[in-house]
Amino acid sequence: LRDALKELKSEDGRPYFTMLDAGDTKCLPVVAAMLNPDLNLPFDDIDLQHQMQQYHWYVSGYRMSYHDPNDEQTKPLFTDVPAQQTMFRVVVKANNTRVMMDNLIASFKACLEEMASLGPGFQSMHAPKKLLTGSKGHAC
Secondary structure, X not given: OHHHHHHOEOOOOOEOEXXXXXXXXXXXXXXXXXXXXXXXXXXXXXXXXXXXHOOOOOOEEEEOEEEEOXXXXXXXXXXXXXXXXXXXXXXXXXXXXXXXXXXHHHHHHHHHHXXXXXXXXXXXXXXXXXXXOHHHOOOO
């Protein structure tokens, strides 16, 4: 899965994903990545999570921030990414088969094609929903 995600490229040839996990050695069976911030896509990893659900995959999307109860501010978890940065993870379980992984990879490709084909329209289509959820951007 990790290698397949690394190979997915945008229309201009740049990688769609930035890998965040330690790779295949000395790590958990988790693939963690984020959509490449340099692409300035009109969608984020949480949007990707929602799109993947239509293919019956749950890809956990997260914001890289936390809500500080002391001052009621949203703050970044890390010093090298903004608070609005998102990421996702996929747990690769021992019972995952090659057929399942091929389907997951095909689902990633289909979702990226669908969202990219809408371009800025994807963002405008989701703007009313994001307005309802306030400055947090997503209901989840």
